[in-house]
Amino acid sequence: MPDSYIIEVDSQTAGIVVRSSGGYCFFASSPRFNRLEGQLFRNAREAERAARKLANGDVKEAA
Numbered sequence: 400m401p402d403s404y405i406i407e408v409d410s411q412t413a414g415i416v417v418r419s420s421g422g423y424c425f426f427a428s429s430p431r432f433n434r435l436e437g438q439l440f441r442n443a444r445e446a447e448r449a450a451r452k453l454a455n456g457d458v459k460e461a462a
Contacts, residue, residue: 404443406450413450416443425449
């Protein structure tokens with residue numbers, strides 16, 4: 400299983416997630432996704448869902 404994944408939303412790179420001891424840590428590559436910076440997710444798919452929700456304006460659900 401890879402240690403990092405690129406997270407894309409609507410053909411834009413939102414950031415990357417890197418495996419750590421507690422899950423996957425999000426690093427934003429666009430200011431649009433800074434709200435997710437440093438958040439820990441159970442897996443890359445969960446991080447992608449949060450980025451999609453944030454991009455769609457669902458700020459409460461993304462956090």
